[in-house]
Amino acid sequence: MAIAFRQQVDDDTEFALWRIEESADDLYKQLQLDEAEKAFARQLSEGKRYLHWLGTRVLLRKMLGTEEYIDCKVDAHGKPYLVSLPYHISLSHSFDYAAVMISKSRPVGIDIEQVKQKVERIANKFMRPEELAFINPRHKINQLYVCWCAKEAIYKCYGQKEVSFADNIHLKPFDFEGHGFLDARLHKGNTDINYEVSYLQYEDYMIGYVKG
Template sequence: MPIVYNKNIDEHTVLAIWKITETEEDLLAGLQLKQHELDIISSLNNGKRLLHWLSTRLLLRTMLNTKEYIDCQFDEDGKPYLVNFDYHISLSHSYDYAAVMMSKTSAVGVDIELIKHKIKSIKHKFLSDIELAQKQIGDNTEGLYVAWCAKEAIYKWHGKKGLEFKQHIHIKPFKLKAEGCLNAIVELPTGTRALTVNYFKTDDGYMLGYVVSN
C-alpha cells in the first residue's frame, strides 16, 4: 500500500495520504469486514467509489497499526467515527488518492481534490463577493481550490449539518503558495471561531487542506 505522505501534525495528530494503485481484491484482502460493511460494498458496485471506500478503511488500519477489527461508522450528521478506538477522524478521497487524518485530542478535518478548471463555474456558490475580490482567489484556479478545500475541511472539522460554505465560513486574505496556511472565521451556533487551515498542492495536481482544533 503506497503511503505517499505521512506527517505528524502534532504529538497527537497524524495525516496520511495513500495513492490507490491496488485492485478491489487487493484492498479487500487487507480488511476485516462485517455484514453491514459488505452490504455497503455491494451497494457501491465497482469503480472509484468502491476503491475510495476500501482504501480509506485500509489506510485507517495501517495508521492504527492494529490487527483488531476497526468499526468505522457515521453519525446522524455524516461525520465518521471509530466505535472501538479513541480517535477523532476525518476521511477524504479524490480520483487516485485517499486521505485520513486522526487525532487523540482534537477535532480534525481534511479534504483532497483534483484541481480542475471547472471550479470557476461554481465559485459563486461557495464564495462571497468579498472573498472573490481577493486577488489570490478571484479567477485563480489554484486559489479557488485552496478556498474550497479549506471550507470543506472546516465543515468536516465541525461535523454538523447546517454549516453553509458561503454564509458561515469566511476566508481571510492570504498569500497563495504551493504550501501554506490561511485564517478563516467560522460562524457556529455556539459563536464565532477563528481557525487556521493548512494547505498544499501535490506535484501531480491535487490540492489538500486540513484543520485541527479543539
C-alpha cells in the first residue's frame, strides 16, 4: 500500500502514516538491511512488533525517496538517528499504522495511538492533578489520548531517558477539537524547555507531534 496520510509541518518538516496491510515478507523485500539489521529482524517474533519495525522503515524510505541503503541507528537513549543523511527522525506505531516524522533543521517527536477506553484507568500515572482538572468530561477519552501523545512526542523529541511524564512534562489547559495544538513544558533539573505540540485525530487513532 502507498502512504495513507502525509502532512507538511513547515518548509523542512513533515510526517506520514503507513497503513500496514502487507505481509512481513512483502515489507522485508522493500528494504535494504545490513547484516546486523538482518540478525535483529530474525530475532523479532512474527507478529505486530515485527510488522511495526518493518513498516516504520519502509515508510522512512518512501519519505526520503531513496533506493539506497539507509543507515538508521539507535543511540544510548533509544532515539533513532540517521548516520549519513541530514535529517532528524522520529518513529512510532500502533496496531495497523506506522508513523514517521522527519526534519532537516530540528529534533522531532511523533506518537500515534489507537484510541481505547483503557487510557482512563491509567490517567493518574501520567497526568498531574491540575492537568486532570482541565479534561472535558464530554471528550475525556480523546483528550486524555491527546495528553498522552503530546507527552510521548515531547519525550521522543527531547531524546533523553529518565523523564517522568507526570513529574517532568507539564501541559497547559486546552480545549479538545479534532485537531489543534497545546502548550507544554519539560522541566527537569537545569533543563527547562517550552514546546508547542500539535495533535490530529485520524480515524480511530490520535497523533501527537512536535518540533524542538
